Amino acid sequence: MRTLQVKLIETSYSIVVGRGLVEKLDRFLKRLGPARKVLVVTERRAASLHLARLEKGLRKGKVSYQVFFLQGGEGAKSAAELSRIYAALARNRFERRDILIAFGGGGVGDVAGFAAATYLRGLPLLQIGTTLLAQVDSSIGGKTGINLPEGKNLVGAFYQPSLVLSDVTLLKTLPRRELTASLAEVIKVGVIRDRELFQYVEKNLDSILAADLTALEHIVFSSARIKAGVVERDEKETRGERMILNYGHTFGHAFEAAQDYRGLRHGEAVALGMAAAARLSRNRGWLRPADEMRQNRLLERAGLPTHWNRLAFKEDRVIRHMLLDKKIKGGKLRFVLPTALGRVRIADDVTLSEVKKTLRELGGKQVP
Numbered sequence: 001m002r003t004l005q006v007k008l009i010e011t012s013y014s015i016v017v018g019r020g021l022v023e024k025l026d027r028f029l030k031r032l033g034p035a036r037k038v039l040v041v042t043e044r045r046a047a048s049l050h051l052a053r054l055e056k057g058l059r060k061g062k063v064s065y066q067v068f069f070l071q072g073g074e075g076a077k078s079a080a081e082l083s084r085i086y087a088a089l090a091r092n093r094f095e096r097r098d099i100l101i102a103f104g105g106g107g108v109g110d111v112a113g114f115a116a117a118t119y120l121r122g123l124p125l126l127q128i129g130t131t132l133l134a135q136v137d138s139s140i141g142g143k144t145g146i147n148l149p150e151g152k153n154l155v156g157a158f159y160q161p162s163l164v165l166s167d168v169t170l171l172k173t174l175p176r177r178e179l180t181a182s183l184a185e186v187i188k189v190g191v192i193r194d195r196e197l198f199q200y201v202e203k204n205l206d207s208i209l210a211a212d213l214t215a216l217e218h219i220v221f222s223s224a225r226i227k228a229g230v231v232e233r234d235e236k237e238t239r240g241e242r243m244i245l246n247y248g249h250t251f252g253h254a255f256e257a258a259q260d261y262r263g264l265r266h267g268e269a270v271a272l273g274m275a276a277a278a279r280l281s282r283n284r285g286w287l288r289p290a291d292e293m294r295q296n297r298l299l300e301r302a303g304l305p306t307h308w309n310r311l312a313f314k315e316d317r318v319i320r321h322m323l324l325d326k327k328i329k330g331g332k333l334r335f336v337l338p339t340a341l342g343r344v345r346i347a348d349d350v351t352l353s354e355v356k357k358t359l360r361e362l363g364g365k366q367v368p
């Protein structure tokens with residue numbers, strides 16, 4: 001078991017990474033103060049696989065608890081589902097010291113987190129991610145929220161959890177494609193800030209894909225440490241540093257949107273986005289071709305896409321979505337571009353013609 005401390009201006013919390021943490025929930029609950037009640041917000045799939053283990057820990061903790069089921073996947077992040085959580089909290093007369101546990105993937109974490117942020121203006125929140133994405137990314141950093149019919153993540157709040165528990169044994173049941181897609185975010189962290197993590201994934205890819213617990217513990221802890229550090233220095237994305245976590249995401253979001261969020265998993269779109277950002281950087285002479293290739297080779301070995309010859313994107317649709325993206329300032333496009341493995345810089349003067357060139361280059365077979 002390893003613990004990280006996230007120290008923010010107004011608050012501080014721990015991220016605990018290990019095995020069998022959910023069964024020991026009683027010990028962790030004690031740290032959060034004198035709760036009388038707990039609402040576990042989860043969804044059917046994560047619950048059918050792992051809720052019994054969490055309940056063991058809850059029973060040992062002798063708190064009264066209720067389990068609340070959200071729709072699975074992205075459907076969880078709706079105003080309707082959020083209202084149902086509020087109603088459950090109100091019906092059960094939750095008070096400000098009572099605890100909300102988000103037990104699921106990033107979807108559950110986002111909506112349950114937003115409910116915790118807003119019900120009675122804030123309940124203690126315990127994030128227990130059951131997907132690799134949740135453990136390496138979404139449970140850390142305090143971004144919570146829901147989607148609107150008009151767009152993703154349009155309503156939300158920064159609200160830090162009181163504790164994050166990342167029990168890697170929960171990841172054993174993830175389908176291969178989920179694991180692979182989330183691995184894109186881990187490789188992303190390696191490319192932006194942690195060359196050692198990148199090398200670790202290169203070396204231990206087979207163990208990671210086989211859900212070997214030692215390997216998972218290593219990548220979850222390393223990714224969490226980097227994200228926590230970035231968040232500590234730029235909690236609310238006001239100083240630019242937090243933006244580096246968006247590496248691959250400006251292109252990635254545009255690819256996802258151009259496919260109406262069907263087809264590509266988020267992590268797969270991010271992998272394509274990383275390939276695109278690396279190419280753009282290389283075209284500017286900022287990144288050595290050897291580093292671009294090394295990044296892409298790892299993504300491909302992991303089973304992630306790096307070019308889209310088979311994906312049938314319409315270039316103009318991708319561009320249109322990119323222009324709608326909130327990362328665009330004053331007509332120029334802003335991108336996080338790698339300059340070496342483990343290092344990135346922000347360019348806010350990227351022209352549309354650079355973007356188009358990149359899209360054309362990566363739309364066909366990979367250019368060595």
Ligand SMILES: NC(=O)c1ccc[n+]([C@@H]2O[C@H](COP(=O)([O-])OP(=O)(O)OC[C@H]3O[C@@H](n4cnc5c(N)ncnc54)[C@H](O)[C@@H]3O)[C@@H](O)[C@H]2O)c1
Pocket residue numbers: 043045046049050072073074077104105106107108110130131132133134137138139140141142143144153170171172173174175178
């Ligand atoms: N708040 C943030 O900082 C942040 C960061 C990144 C992503 N996100 C959000 O996270 C969401 C995506 O999260 P996700 O990738 O975890 O997807 P998800 O929550 O949709 O879960 C993916 C799938 O895995 C299943 N699942 C969950 N746990 C499982 C387990 N242990 N074994 C087997 N299957 C399991 C779920 O039923 C679901 O079908 C998006 O809504 C995205 O916007 C938020």
Ligand SMILES: [Zn+2]
Pocket residue numbers: 185249266270
């Ligand atoms: Zn992402």
